[in-house]
Amino acid sequence: MPEPLLEVSDLHVTFETDDGPVRAVDGVSFTVMPGETLGVVGESGSGKSVSSLAIMGLLNRKQADVTGSIVFKGEDLLTLPNDEMRKIRGRQISMIFQDPMTSLHPFYRVGDQIAESIIEHESVSKGDAHKRAVEMLGTVNIPRPDQRAKQYPHEFSGGMRQRAMIAMALSLNPDLLIADEPTTALDVTVQAQILGLIDNLKDEFDTAVMIVTHDLGVVAEYCDNIQVMYAGRIVESGDTDDIYYGPHHPYTWGLLQSIPRMNETEDRLTPIKGLPPSLINLPDGCSFAPRCPYSFDRCIREEPELLPTDGHHADACFLPLEEKERVIREELRVRA
């Protein structure tokens, strides 16, 4: 059994606000193996982005209270001093963000910005760093990379900017790439290209990838494993087939049901009724219970733990397995 690349244990991130503590991440544990592609799915406010920021060490520790452990290649990142973390950030773990329009600095040339991260982490000459930057731009399929490297971000299209971000993130051959909503701000056609690009490059660079998104369609094709987050907790996790063909959590059911089918005619979409809970006043029992059509007594009193049913397919729901299987068979419109 190879060693896990990243092991997050009981991560809690709480923000102190005037209205009370906001429990953005409320006890999250998961593992990422080398070379794995993990999809982290959840709506806004589910804690998926904050978890990523916690892994990168980008949370302001004066504003956010972070507890638990994030062990990366044997080291707990949460205990590392800032200088040590800086060496890991951008080099061994890198991150790309949602909006490529604003993620690149408008005043500096694209090639320079990529070279900057190379120069920061490796002792290479500026010339070499620039050459590598141009190479990386070529690797992400930007035509005429030598010319493009001398241009400014506003001269790039959205898709190209995201490619440039990917080039920047992979330029130092990181072990883990975290992509936070990488395609949300892009056109649908461009989305496919970007995801395909990440998929190809992860093999070429032997990088594990965490794709954080709210879009189930995105993770279906490119991820090995998926974890579904709700209200700061993981409510279900497993490999892609399990989640899509045999999901065990009512929230996942709701998510799958709400996807419009292009090959059927529907009059109305099927949303999940209700709203996510306030992260300041989380309910006592299961956070999803207020919205769950299958909830019963125990759900309101007790908080379900994330427990595996078979292999590493785990869910946090008190419904008995037979009941879940019944729902899958009878009530979900499962794709053939």
Place this chain on the structure above:
Amino acid sequence: MLLVLWIISVLTFLIFVKLPPGDPARRLAGRSGTPEVIELIQERLGLNDKLTTQYARFAKGLVPWPGLWLNEEVYFSYANNVPVKSEIVERLPVTFTLMAGGVVLWLLIGIPTGIVSAVRRRSAADRSAMLFALIGVSLPNFWLGMVMIFIFFYQLGWAPPTGLDIGASLPESILQGKFVLAWITVAITSAAFYARMVRGNMLEVMSEDYTRTARAKGLSERRVIYKHGLRAALTPVVTMLGLDIAFLLGGAVITEQVFSLPGLGEYALQSLSDTNTPGVMAVTIIAAIFIVTANLVVDVVYAALDPRVRYS
């Protein structure tokens, strides 16, 4: 640009001829002014000509061509019979010195204060800096000037008496410390303003996505603040600075008056009270030229800093 300047010259002329605070001829005639003398002076100065003729005369003197520019026939001070051009040439360096010293001082104080405030937001340093900034922005500069003179000249004797000594050259006056209090007065208000502006811009820039990307690359905090943050935060500051400099060059009227510094501002004030129309026209146009030029320069500098603004 030329259109703007032309309009300004017309407006200034109309204001000072149509609404004169006094008749220059009468003033020049003095006590012994009989109606005939006044008549004569009016003739000499061309005050009885049609407005358009009078304006044309002044306008000719505003053309920046040797021989025409502030020519001595027209641009002769009504008040003290000195050619306006030589007055201005004498006074411009004084104003420039006042401006330069003030600018350097306020940039040295204001910008670092703004940066520190932004980076250590809500700390004691930030709060006290912003309190001083608030006070600095609120103090009227004539009051501040007078208080400085009172404390540092009258009470403590540290500063020299106000006003430049007759016969002393400008460098000599600077070395005598004649400008120090004036510099401080000019600087305090602006430093406060700039500190607040830099703080605001820095806070905004530091929360931008590209700053987060810079941190995600593992760059040192210093690099993130200065290379990524400051460069973006300073572009509006540069714009402001250009306009402030132009404004001061047109004459920091109040400060020059309080400290008795014979600069352009003080000349403007004098010309107004002496109904010295040529003087007024000349100073106004020069000030306008400074401001219009500064606007152009600022646009160019902004484009140099921010590639998004450039014409491709």
